Amino acid sequence: MAPEKQHEEHAHGEEHLRETHLMLDPKPRGEMNAMVMEAMHYTTWKFWVVAAVLAVIVAVGLFYSWGVMIAEGLGLAGINRPSYWGIFIVNTVFWIGISHAGTFISAILRVFKAEFRRPFTRAAELMTTFGLMQAGFSIFMHMGRVWLAYWLFPYPNQRLIWPNLHSPLTWDVLAITTYLLASTMYLFLPLIPDLAMARDRTEGGWRKVAYRILALGFRGTEGEWKHLRLAMNIFAFAIIPVMFSVHTIVSWDFAAATRPGWSSTIFGPYFVVGALHSGMGAVVIVLAIVRGTMKNMKYFIRAEHFEAIGKLMLIISMTWAYFFFNDYIVQWYGGDKWTNILLHFHEAGPLGFLWFLMLAVNIVIPWAVLWNKKWRSNPWIVGIVGLLINVGMWIERYIIVPISLTINRTPFTWSLYKPGIEIPLGIGTLALFILLYMLASKFIPLVPAWEVQEGQLAHRFTKYGRETVVTVSELE
Amino acid sequence: MANLDKESAVSVNLTNPEEGKWGMVIDRDLCTGCQACVAACAMENNLAFVGEELSGNGRSMHWIRIERFWEGEYPEVKATPFEPTMCQQCGYAPCEPVCPAYATVHSQDQQLNLQVYNRCVGTRYCGNNCPYQVRSFNWFDYERPEPLNNQFNPDVTVRRRGVMEKCTFCIQRIKRAEDTARAEGREVADGEFAPACAQACPANAIVFGRVDKPETVVSQLAKQARGVKRLEELGTFPHVTYLKAG
Amino acid sequence: MAETLSLLAVFSDLEPAADAMDRLRALGVPEDHLNVISGIPLNEAMLGRKQQHSNVPKIALGGAVLGFLVGSALVFGTPYNYPVPIQVGRQPIIPGPPSFIVLFELTMLIMLLSTFLGVFLDSYFPSYRPKQYVADVSDGKIAIFFACPEDQKDKFSQAMTALGAEKVEVAEAKPL
Numbered sequence: 001m002a003p004e005k006q007h008e009e010h011a012h013g014e015e016h017l018r019e020t021h022l023m024l025d026p027k028p029r030g031e032m033n034a035m036v037m038e039a040m041h042y043t044t045w046k047f048w049v050v051a052a053v054l055a056v057i058v059a060v061g062l063f064y065s066w067g068v069m070i071a072e073g074l075g076l077a078g079i080n081r082p083s084y085w086g087i088f089i090v091n092t093v094f095w096i097g098i099s100h101a102g103t104f105i106s107a108i109l110r111v112f113k114a115e116f117r118r119p120f121t122r123a124a125e126l127m128t129t130f131g132l133m134q135a136g137f138s139i140f141m142h143m144g145r146v147w148l149a150y151w152l153f154p155y156p157n158q159r160l161i162w163p164n165l166h167s168p169l170t171w172d173v174l175a176i177t178t179y180l181l182a183s184t185m186y187l188f189l190p191l192i193p194d195l196a197m198a199r200d201r202t203e204g205g206w207r208k209v210a211y212r213i214l215a216l217g218f219r220g221t222e223g224e225w226k227h228l229r230l231a232m233n234i235f236a237f238a239i240i241p242v243m244f245s246v247h248t249i250v251s252w253d254f255a256a257a258t259r260p261g262w263s264s265t266i267f268g269p270y271f272v273v274g275a276l277h278s279g280m281g282a283v284v285i286v287l288a289i290v291r292g293t294m295k296n297m298k299y300f301i302r303a304e305h306f307e308a309i310g311k312l313m314l315i316i317s318m319t320w321a322y323f324f325f326n327d328y329i330v331q332w333y334g335g336d337k338w339t340n341i342l343l344h345f346h347e348a349g350p351l352g353f354l355w356f357l358m359l360a361v362n363i364v365i366p367w368a369v370l371w372n373k374k375w376r377s378n379p380w381i382v383g384i385v386g387l388l389i390n391v392g393m394w395i396e397r398y399i400i401v402p403i404s405l406t407i408n409r410t411p412f413t414w415s416l417y418k419p420g421i422e423i424p425l426g427i428g429t430l431a432l433f434i435l436l437y438m439l440a441s442k443f444i445p446l447v448p449a450w451e452v453q454e455g456q457l458a459h460r461f462t463k464y465g466r467e468t469v470v471t472v473s474e475l476e
Numbered sequence: 477m478a479n480l481d482k483e484s485a486v487s488v489n490l491t492n493p494e495e496g497k498w499g500m501v502i503d504r505d506l507c508t509g510c511q512a513c514v515a516a517c518a519m520e521n522n523l524a525f526v527g528e529e530l531s532g533n534g535r536s537m538h539w540i541r542i543e544r545f546w547e548g549e550y551p552e553v554k555a556t557p558f559e560p561t562m563c564q565q566c567g568y569a570p571c572e573p574v575c576p577a578y579a580t581v582h583s584q585d586q587q588l589n590l591q592v593y594n595r596c597v598g599t600r601y602c603g604n605n606c607p608y609q610v611r612s613f614n615w616f617d618y619e620r621p622e623p624l625n626n627q628f629n630p631d632v633t634v635r636r637r638g639v640m641e642k643c644t645f646c647i648q649r650i651k652r653a654e655d656t657a658r659a660e661g662r663e664v665a666d667g668e669f670a671p672a673c674a675q676a677c678p679a680n681a682i683v684f685g686r687v688d689k690p691e692t693v694v695s696q697l698a699k700q701a702r703g704v705k706r707l708e709e710l711g712t713f714p715h716v717t718y719l720k721a722g
Numbered sequence: 723m724a725e726t727l728s729l730l731a732v733f734s735d736l737e738p739a740a741d742a743m744d745r746l747r748a749l750g751v752p753e754d755h756l757n758v759i760s761g762i763p764l765n766e767a768m769l770g771r772k773q774q775h776s777n778v779p780k781i782a783l784g785g786a787v788l789g790f791l792v793g794s795a796l797v798f799g800t801p802y803n804y805p806v807p808i809q810v811g812r813q814p815i816i817p818g819p820p821s822f823i824v825l826f827e828l829t830m831l832i833m834l835l836s837t838f839l840g841v842f843l844d845s846y847f848p849s850y851r852p853k854q855y856v857a858d859v860s861d862g863k864i865a866i867f868f869a870c871p872e873d874q875k876d877k878f879s880q881a882m883t884a885l886g887a888e889k890v891e892v893a894e895a896k897p898l
Binding site: 154 | 757759761763764765766771774776778779782796797800804808810811813820821823826827828831833834835837838840842844847848849850851853855857860862863
């Protein structure tokens with residue numbers, strides 16, 4: 001091969017890498033800031049129509065229905081003996097699961113220095129905070145006397161009663177509170193430099209006031225960066241065990257109980273992986289929509305990101321299948337009368353089709369689609385798989401909670417759960433999640449521009465002999 | 477292996493180290509399924525009347541119910557004997573530790589399983605965790621039309637919406653008997669009082685008394701070969717013994 | 723000694739900024755009169771600076787200890803707060819394994835709250851007083867603030883411009 005031709009090919013290879021990898025395609029920070037700001041400011045009438053519809057759904061489905069339920073009583077919901085827990089708990093577990101995605105991406109991937117995380121850590125962290133809010137709403141809806149919810153928190157009180165530390169629900173209160181506060185702080189810390197950026201690029205108006213207040217007077221001095229990076233590092237490491245503890249404790253709500261099907265020692269990791277399964281699915285849905293609808297996002301979120309998350313989704317789906325089978329075979333082998341009846345009820349009961357649908361969308365479809373690099377690089381294909389996984393994971397919790405509760409050791413009480421007011425309330429939490437996310441995407445920079453720039457600075461083309469390769473230096 | 481003789485190995489786990497204090501024996505061979513206990517319990521304990529529709533949906537508030545099953549395929553069906561079911565007042569109650577608000581706790585004095593209505597926030601975890609499914613939840617506030625409001629038992633609180641409730645072994649009657657006995661400087665005599673269900677039972681199928689005293693009628697009955705505890709394998713140590721021949 | 727001025731020089735890239743720092747040191751500006759602000763975090767060594775001192779890890783550790791103590795108070799203190807300890811399900815009054823959960827969650831909660839607070843304390847957040855700042859910094863530029871004698875302003879400016887400074891101006895505190 002002629003040397004010029006070879007050189008040309010290398011140049012072409014570099015060009016291709018640039019096109020596909022955000023980290024190799026640097027733009028001046030000023031330009032990136034302008035793109036992020038434009039994405040934040042730019043709205044069409046469609047955005048506001050969707051927001052208005054969601055606001056109506058939230059007002060009616062969530063707040064009005066909830067108000068009526070508080071005033072009338074929990075009987076408006078379909079929960080009934082023996083299914084004392086229903087869609088409220090399903091939704092709580094589901095939303096906590098969604099919230100795991102943010103921490104997984106912004107903490108675990110940060111700790112392991114996975115560079116592809118950079119443009120969407122914030123998009124994922126936002127899901128954590130808003131998802132946990134919906135989980136909080138769902139669990140409060142579930143309470144018979146929600147106006148006394150503060151009794152569950154440990155604080156000195158005139159009643160001289162402290163929470164019962166034996167109860168998994170008390171552990172839940174502590175763990176979810178810890179996780180909500182920690183993930184909100186972890187969302188805020190890397191946001192400070194971006195808020196300062198927004199402050200510098202906003203002229204007057206309420207936004208200027210808000211950014212000024214929220215940026216806390218950040219300038220970017222050496223000290224400020226040092227404290228910020230140290231704190232982010234501490235958070236990244238510490239929030240991982242907190243995240244694991246949250247969903248493990250959620251699983252103990254079930255596993256600690258004396259119920260057939262619930263009393264399983266593998267529920268902890270099974271739930272954590274299930275949470276990541278639905279969480280990653282939700283991240284790709286959000287990223288596909290953000291990329292498709294927000295301005296300039298095609299620069300920041302590229303096929304490579306869907307490809308990378310798609311790979312993670314495939315691995316998590318396999319892990320989930322492993323835990324599912326592990327849980328199933330031990331219960332099946334045990335031969336306990338009630339467990340056998342329950343397993344039969346799962347598969348061949350009136351809602352048996354849900355069980356098979358769950359396996360199809362949680363295992364079969366991800367495996368069939370995500371092995372293919374070309375398919376998993378397509379945002380819409382991965383987004384749809386993510387959506388299906390979320391349907392499947394919701395069904396999984398539905399099978400674990402109300403369907404499993406139908407069968408107990410007192411056959412006289414067996415009766416099938418039929419949801420009531422849970423349905424509008426559940427739709428209301430979904431609408432509130434989307435609405436909050438939409439509004440937040442118009443108020444805070446959704447892409448951490450400084451982290452992207454930091455990553456781009458760390459990536460270089462290096463020549464090894466005749467070959468040009470990409471090298472990453474550890475700036476952090 | 478010297479220490480692991482059969483006797484001590486068995487005695488470690490399979491018997492209740494403490495029989496409890498108050499207990500009940502229900503003779504399924506005597507029960508006629510007349511529901512008198514159900515009615516008496518509702519009157520004594522100010523149970524809410526939920527109406528026909530809610531009752532049909534399985535939301536009646538009864539603290540005691542008569543269970544009965546059909547066995548076999550039609551037309552070869554056989555009815556099982558009646559089985560009055562109420563809170564078994566477990567010694568190791570699964571409902572107790574799971575309540576985050578200490579609303580269901582173990583009474584040291586009576587060795588009973590208490591439900592503290594005004595501490596309950598309605599998580600219904602206890603209801604899930606009860607293997608006997610004998611807890612009932614106040615799904616609504618239930619009105620009591622005139623003049624039925626005049627028949628409330630003043631010794632028992634009424635419960636509002638959003639709290640769990642269950643059989644208490646008529647703890648108000650236990651307390652009254654204990655107080656009377658203490659005032660008179662004596663122990664409560666066997667058979668001096670009975671919970672509403674036992675009192676109302678025309679067949680004497682329900683017998684109540686001290687299970688920790690071997691000479692009481694209830695202890696004598698419970699010791700029979702006919703006696704079983706429900707779901708004994710769970711290790712909940714219920715204080716109710718069912719008698720059934722064959 | 724003549725009056726001193728506070729000047730700022732803005733650089734686009736790291737290399738010229740590092741050269742400028744060396745030049746300023748050579749011109750006799752003491753290290754503690756040099757200040758750098760940047761749009762991305764820079765390691766201190768990149769500009770030949772001393773390691774910044776941070777209290778954040780210590781505050782975090784203090785928070786962890788405090789959290790453990792609060793957790794211990796909950797676990798070991800509250801169950802004996804009643805005239806008769808409350809018995810549930812024949813479990814011990816102080817439950818064994820669940821205590822670890824409570825201790826873990828409270829340790830983590832208060833540790834993370836203190837870490838967050840530590841950033842505020844160490845960085846003097848929030849502070850809305852007027853400060854020396856150039857908005858170019860959030861566009862990824864590096865600004866060096868330094869003190870120089872008033873009569874040598876031109877000399878310093880030229881030195882900075884020669885090394886590639888985009889602009890050199892008198893630093894003024896202004897509202898951010």
